[in-house]
Amino acid sequence: MAALQATPLKTLAFSRRRAGGAALRPHQMASFRCSAAARSYNITLLPGDGIGPEVVAVAKDVLSLAGALEGVELRFQEKLMGGSALDATGVPLPDETLAAARDSDAVLLGAIGGYKWDNNEKNLKPETGLLQLRAGLRVFANLRPAAVLPQLVDASTLKKEVAEGVDIMVVRELTGGIYFGKPRGFGTNDNGEETGFNTEVYSASEIDRIARVAFEVARKRRGKLCSVDKANVLEASMLWRRRVTALASEFPDIELSHMYVDNAAMQLVRNPKQFDTIVTNNIFGDILSDEASMITGSIGMLPSASVCESGPSLFEPIHGSAPDIAGQDKANPLATILSAAMLLRYGLGEENAAKRIEAAVTETLNQGFRTGDIYSPGTTLVGCKRMGEEVLKTVESQKAVAAIN
């Protein structure tokens, strides 16, 4: 934990384990890098449901090629998760899947959920499996970068002058709050009416550990941190604000501000450039990052990394299983491809391979290829598979390599 508190992103690069081995420390990294044979990693793939298998298949190929070109061997194992696991095994997160994820160097998830399971009881919902996975891996910090790429400024729903240059990092608490709080359930009120209830609860230590990560992230960015809460109404938010404020004395170089979540939702579309790093709870982070995604052009563009104190990290696009376009080769795979780049950088410490992927995505967009969600006149409309093929071509190309160096 001490290392994570000190430099979360840097530490992430060293937080993964070799298969069956102990965590590598930074000073071991140089010798580890010298041995080509040692640079091999076990990756658990959890394609999930809907567009999940479509985007993960594409991202796996990109990950493999970028790794191979940088001398990194990636060994993949695919496990059931979500609705597909429910259908096959009766539970949304089979023990075998969690065990495999825990035992790997990093985990790449597509998305889970779909109409078929929407009316299942809580324990038999794909979404419950995802919450169990996050809790099981103890990945409490979810980093969701939302940056407007110059090539996609016209795909933003906001005016060009409002959208261009936006570069926000949402640090979302991921294993606490109302998605996990007890009591929860259904009951009956005094009038005999049916009720449904959930509990928003945070302990001081849960707030402190996510806030520390956020302060450190802000330190590596532009030094501004906005803590988003609802402290005018909710006790959990009152504690949140008190703890974040207290912690600020340890980070005098960071400009801390506080904002109520309703105002933050409005400010994000009014003047998103005012934000650098945002730290917030589980549910507000879920909602605000989807909102931020539209500033960048599409939810199909945003990757994420979910990290813990030790053990494998989880990488996933921020979007869901998009059942409305599933099976039609319409999904944008770039969020998952960019999640694969985050996996290489923060999960495995393989910076060059990560850069190769990011450069390839930039180049593919420069060449004008667009899936439907980011299409604008004058660009070339492609499906999920073709977008993957174009990225693969540029991963290998001289141009992508030149962009790295």
Ligand SMILES: NC(=O)C1=CN([C@@H]2O[C@H](COP(=O)(O)OP(=O)(O)OC[C@H]3O[C@@H](n4cnc5c(N)ncnc54)[C@H](O)[C@@H]3O)[C@@H](O)[C@H]2O)C=CC1
């Ligand atoms: N991490 C996960 O696995 C998540 C799962 N879900 C689940 O996904 C299912 C659908 O949820 P929704 O609320 O519809 O959210 P969603 O993110 O799946 O879709 C929202 C809208 O964005 C579009 N979209 C999403 N990803 C896209 C991509 N890569 N390319 C192009 N368009 C894309 C969809 O077509 C849809 O119109 C539900 O069962 C939900 O519980 C929702 C959010 C996260």
Ligand SMILES: CC(C)CC(=O)C(=O)O
């Ligand atoms: C499907 C939910 C469990 C979570 C969600 O929407 C998200 O993490 O983005």
Ligand SMILES: [Mg+2]
């Ligand atoms: Mg969400």
